[in-house]
Amino acid sequence: MTDRPLFIVVEGLDGSGKSTQIEMLRDHLQSRGEACHLTAEPTDLVTGRLIRSILRHEHTVDPRTLAALFAADRVEHIFHPDSGLLAQLAAGYHVIASRYYFSSLAYQSEFVDPNWIAALNRQAKTTLPADLTIFLDLDPQTSMDRIGGRTGDTELFETTEKLTHVRESFRQAFTVFGAGENIVTLDAARPAVEVADDIARLVDEL
Template sequence: MGNGPYFIVVEGLDGSGKTTQIEHLRDYFQARGEACYLTAEPTDLPTGKFIRRVLRGQEHVDPRTLAALFAADRVEHLFHATEGILTKLAAGYHVISSRYYFSSLAYQSEYVDPAWVANLNRLAKATLPADLTLFLDLDPAVSMQRITGRGEGSELYETLEKLRQVREDFHRAFAVYGQGERIVVVDAGDAEGRVAERIVAEIQKL
């Protein structure tokens, strides 16, 4: 493992264990005495809060507007003066983000031209591709069971058919837009501890 600090992105369907694995990763870095900043998209910034309202069905916008909102939120996520990823990296924190631009490509490609979505996200890809993108790959049926088991209200993309489509679109996005990036697919159906060990093994290769 080199010096870092590293920008690590964890992608996956809802229910794939992103939150749990991000916490394991934070514990790993902290045990080594290394500072770690956890973040997520949509953000808690005003752009992200509006997106959450759309995902919960409280606001209705055109799919292209939603794709543009995600791209705008990502710009804020990168460049915000105090909460931005670039600021945190400059301060010496490893930054671990739940979701980044591959989520836009996976979730929006069904409704909006993928090339247009990729174009919206060119600034993010040019400015800061992740040092490592981990895709927690899970059978959509298992993902759906886990989401339902939480007992929370469902969001825009939470049907089995949509999850199947999104999983396919993730794999397509990695193939088409992931050139030159370090992307690792991890079997998220495995035991939690084994998934965490696999992730640490990938971090140690950086």
């Protein structure tokens, strides 16, 4: 494995196991004596908090506005002087993120022109593409079953119908916008330890 800090992104439907796998990868890297910074989009920054309130149905905005907000949150995520991705990598931490720009292409493209979403996210792709993007592929019904175990109300995209579109859009986004990137799809229906073993191996090979 390379000495330089790595930027690893985990993508997938809601409930596909991103948080679970990110924590297991953190444990794997820590057992090798390597420090990690875990992060997620939408962020906990002011832009991300606004997005969360929209996902909770507290405000309604045009889908294009939501796409632009996710892109703005991503800019904050990359460039924030303390918690930002670039700052954390410069400080020597491996950064493991739940979601990045492929989520915008997958989730926002039902109602927004994918080319415009791609344009909004081009700076992120050129400034900081991931060293490895892992797509935790899961059928929407199993995703919904896993989400069902959570408390609280259903968020904006958490229906089987929407997640069916999102899964297909992820695949298209990897093909159309992912050129030149290291993207690996894993079967996320398997037991978590099996998925974690695959991810650890992929990261060790970087």
